[in-house]
Amino acid sequence: MTGMDDSTRAALGELGPEASDSHNSMTQIFADDPVSSRLATIIHDLEPGARLPSERLLAEKLQVSRNAIRDRIGVLEGLGALARRKGSGTYVESLKPDSLAFALNLAISSSHLPLSSLESVRIALERQAAAEATEAADPVLIAYMRSALNSMASTDDSMEILEADRAFHQSLLRAAGNPALIFFADALAGVLVQGMKDRSDRSVARVSKEALIGKHEDIYEAVVSGRQEAAMAAIDEHFKALPQQAS
Known part of the structure; x- marks a missing residue:
């Protein structure tokens, strides 16, 4: 997966297990959904404002369809954890009280x-x-x-x-x-x-x-x-x- 910056590679687990083994409360929320839980871990390993890897890369990493990734990104966007920017991609947001x-x-x-x-x-x-x-x-x-x-x-x-x-x-x-x-x-x-x-x-x-x-x-x-x-x-x-x- 050339062309990716270190933060994206780390989020996808290419810089070793220590880069993606941390879990936060969002991971626990999706404990009953392994795909959402793993996606939450990837997001947790990125800084607020960082761009989320593409749906294709995420689908390959998690071994699910792009539709499955798209659906879960939509849920996380609704919760305020992610934000889509037209023509630019999806970015990690700081979770706010609202x-x-x-x-x-x-x-x-x-x-x-x-x-x-x-x-x-x-x-x-x-x-x-x-x-x-x-x-x-x-x-x-x-x-x-x-x-x-x-x-x-x-x-x-x-x-x-x-x-x-x-x-x-x-x-x-x-x-x-x-x-x-x-x-x-x-x-x-x-x-x-x-x-x-x-x-x-x-x-x-x-x-x-x-x-x-x-x-x-x-x-x-x-x-x-x-x-x-x-x-x-x-x-x-x-x-x-x-x-x-x-x-």
Whole structure:
């Protein structure tokens, strides 16, 4: 296979087994489909922005038809792992939270999983973010949290309060300084916002502004003062007060 660069040859396994024996979560997703799993491994061995080997080369490597390769590339493109560029080829993309949200929505639809059951996952992510934020304490993001609280206090408009509430939680997640927490929380938010926005609006409307601000103040003060257990407890109390909120 002359004419290929080293990254393509490595992805196809021509630079030795060490170039293609790593697996990531995408490989596990396709564990029941050996062809997709092997294709995911090839993609994992390429850098974002790298061009995927041609369908012909992939078909030869995986010993399947080009149609089989084309179908699976289409699925991976739908998940945001690949992008076709007209007249240029197919390229590896960095997987983004909204891509994972799309996959989660598909999984939820097919398994009939209630969206409400994801709230406990979201709470767990926020508890961990609060704990880590007490140690990371990024001054800029802490300031954003304070600004969101001020925005809540300065308005009686329910939609503006809801937006400030979301801004507070987004700033808290980022204050933790943990990219994985941010990625999964953003992906989960992409699912929850689509399915639970109306219910969230009603939840905020049912709680007094003073109570809402008070719960957020407790979170803020615990994070700023570096009290990890108090920060996690404040998250729990916040969600107990707003059992159906998706902010």
